[in-house]
Amino acid sequence: MAALRYAVEEAVASLWRGRRSAVLSIGTIAVALFVLGAFLVLTVNLERLAADWSQAAELSVFLADEVGADQQRAIEEALATGPVVASRAFVSQSDALARFKQMFSDLAASADALDANPLPASYEVRLQPGVTGEAVEELASRLRQVPGVADVRYDRQWLDRLLAAVALIRRIGFALGALLTVAAGLTVGNVVRLALHARRDEIVIMQLVGAPTAYVRGPFIVEGVLQGGLGALVALLALGVAFWATQAPYLVPLAAALNMTAVAFLPFITAIYLMLGGMLVGCLGGILATRSESR
Amino acid sequence: MIEARHLSKLYSRGVYALRDLNLTIAKGEFLFLTGPSGAGKSTLLRLLLREELPSEGEVTVAGRNLSVLSSQEVQAYRRSLGFVFQDFRLIPRMSVFQNVAFVMRVLGVPVPVQQRRTFQMLKWVGLQHRMNALPDELSGGEQQRIAIARALVNEPQLVLADEPTGNLDPDLSLEIMNLLREINARGTTVVVATHDRELIRRVGRRAVTLDHGRITEVG
Numbered sequence: 001m002a003a004l005r006y007a008v009e010e011a012v013a014s015l016w017r018g019r020r021s022a023v024l025s026i027g028t029i030a031v032a033l034f035v036l037g038a039f040l041v042l043t044v045n046l047e048r049l050a051a052d053w054s055q056a057a058e059l060s061v062f063l064a065d066e067v068g069a070d071q072q073r074a075i076e077e078a079l080a081t082g083p084v085v086a087s088r089a090f091v092s093q094s095d096a097l098a099r100f101k102q103m104f105s106d107l108a109a110s111a112d113a114l115d116a117n118p119l120p121a122s123y124e125v126r127l128q129p130g131v132t133g134e135a136v137e138e139l140a141s142r143l144r145q146v147p148g149v150a151d152v153r154y155d156r157q158w159l160d161r162l163l164a165a166v167a168l169i170r171r172i173g174f175a176l177g178a179l180l181t182v183a184a185g186l187t188v189g190n191v192v193r194l195a196l197h198a199r200r201d202e203i204v205i206m207q208l209v210g211a212p213t214a215y216v217r218g219p220f221i222v223e224g225v226l227q228g229g230l231g232a233l234v235a236l237l238a239l240g241v242a243f244w245a246t247q248a249p250y251l252v253p254l255a256a257a258l259n260m261t262a263v264a265f266l267p268f269i270t271a272i273y274l275m276l277g278g279m280l281v282g283c284l285g286g287i288l289a290t291r292s293e294s295r
Numbered sequence: 296m297i298e299a300r301h302l303s304k305l306y307s308r309g310v311y312a313l314r315d316l317n318l319t320i321a322k323g324e325f326l327f328l329t330g331p332s333g334a335g336k337s338t339l340l341r342l343l344l345r346e347e348l349p350s351e352g353e354v355t356v357a358g359r360n361l362s363v364l365s366s367q368e369v370q371a372y373r374r375s376l377g378f379v380f381q382d383f384r385l386i387p388r389m390s391v392f393q394n395v396a397f398v399m400r401v402l403g404v405p406v407p408v409q410q411r412r413t414f415q416m417l418k419w420v421g422l423q424h425r426m427n428a429l430p431d432e433l434s435g436g437e438q439q440r441i442a443i444a445r446a447l448v449n450e451p452q453l454v455l456a457d458e459p460t461g462n463l464d465p466d467l468s469l470e471i472m473n474l475l476r477e478i479n480a481r482g483t484t485v486v487v488a489t490h491d492r493e494l495i496r497r498v499g500r501r502a503v504t505l506d507h508g509r510i511t512e513v514g
């Protein structure tokens with residue numbers, strides 16, 4: 001405990017003395033974690049979007065106006081629950097009209113004026129989670145062959161593309177973040193090494209009067225941790241400001257256009273992880289520096 | 296207190312700084328190490344501080360064989376003794392007070408005790424009025440007295456001093472010797488390396504003369 005207090009006091013003092021070079025390492029950590037955090041915000045929201053989309057009906061099978069009972073049975077057979085189809089719901093012509101009226105109340109009166117119901121009956125089909133695009137495509141083309149089917153609408157492709165994009169973006173984000181983080185760790189290491197070098201004589205004296213290793217190295221490692229933590233803090237603040245600044249002009253309309261409730265910021269726990277990550281990187285940088293410096 | 300047996304130190308260049316040295320220093324003794332430049336005085340003190348390891352033979356201090364200590368034990372051993380370096384070796388960015396208090400701080404001595412003892416020690420060496428100064432702001436003699444205060448503040452059983460009067464005028468030298476004599480009078484073993492024979496004569500204590508790494512004269 002006494003050693004920790006000593007290390008923190010010395011580290012704060014040393015950081016303040018070497019604040020010019022510390023700005024450099026805090027800056028690189030901040031940039032690395034900002035990039036990582038920005039990608040995280042992006043993927044968190046795209047994942048939410050994907051989840052929203054997969055809640056919606058994925059395959060709509062519209063029936064021809066004159067569909068016979070045995071044709072309908074054949075269609076239902078093709079839509080039997082299995083490896084691809086999770087469930088199906090029948091929407092009759094009158095159901096469809098009721099929905100239409102509910103959704104577009106302005107047009108309800110004109111719809112009533114029509115003597116025949118113009119909306120087709122349909123099956124709304126939920127797909128099994130994790131089903132491949134090809135399997136769905138195969139099902140859709142088989143359904144199109146079935147007599148009595150007027151059209152098959154299939155928006156799974158969009159979901160698949162979205163999911164692929166999320167995966168890709170996440171990978172790019174992590175690769176870039178990892179690269180920048182390593183660079184940041186090395187920068188911290190070098191800044192700590194500079195501090196160590198400047199205080200080489202002092203370290204020798206401390207060793208000669210029998211200072212325990214925790215007292216000799218501790219301050220430098222804590223200095224790395226502080227740099228990392230400050231860098232992460234700067235990154236989180238910058239992310240927050242960027243998020244807040246783009247919220248009204250871009251993010252809210254975007255969310256509305258994509259049918260999302262709102263665009264979310266980083267979850268609290270992720271922010272904590274970023275913070276801890278920054279400190280860990282700083283700590284490793286500090287350890288690296290003290291290791292290499294002590295012959 | 297100190298027992299050196301067949302102690303040799305061979306540096307890489309093939310020079311024996313110490314050669315088959317046998318020496319016993321009793322508890323409570325005040326001993327001078329003397330001899331010409333290059334005789335091996337500093338080498339012996341460095342071995343006693345465990346700054347270096349002997350090439351041959353062994354040295355025992357208060358029952359501890361210095362060759363077989365772990366690094367933690369080395370740290371504890373060094374904290375248990377007081378060492379005065381010829382070039383003072385004060386930590387430049389710490390105040391006089393912090394320099395003297397440093398080892399107690401590391402030892403986890405309660406702050407009020409640290410402060411009381413440091414202050415008393417500074418008063419004893421006559422520099423309590425400079426306790427907030429940095430080492431660079433002091434004269435050589437003042438820095439030397441601070442170095443002695445640091446070495447003695449923990450009341451070590453053994454004090455080693457390498458040329459503690461190296462760059463001081465005779466009056467100041469005697470003053471510093473008096474400080475060491477005083478601590479010796481309280482029971483602390485003191486070993487002082489110096490080539491100042493006049494000083495040894497004035498202090499009047501046992502002296503061991505080294506030359507080319509061997510003991511040539513025991514006073």
Ligand SMILES: Nc1ncnc2c1ncn2[C@@H]1O[C@H](COP(=O)(O)OP(=O)(O)OP(=O)(O)O)[C@@H](O)[C@H]1O
Pocket residue numbers: 306307308310311312330331332333334335336337338339490
């Ligand atoms: N680190 C070292 N590497 C190689 N040789 C060394 C080293 N330190 C000391 N020596 C040699 O060991 C011998 C003894 O040196 P030492 O410093 O012990 O002498 P000394 O008696 O303290 O002399 P002085 O009175 O000048 O301080 C000298 O010949 C010196 O050149």
Ligand SMILES: [Mg+2]
Pocket residue numbers: 336337338457
């Ligand atoms: Mg010497």
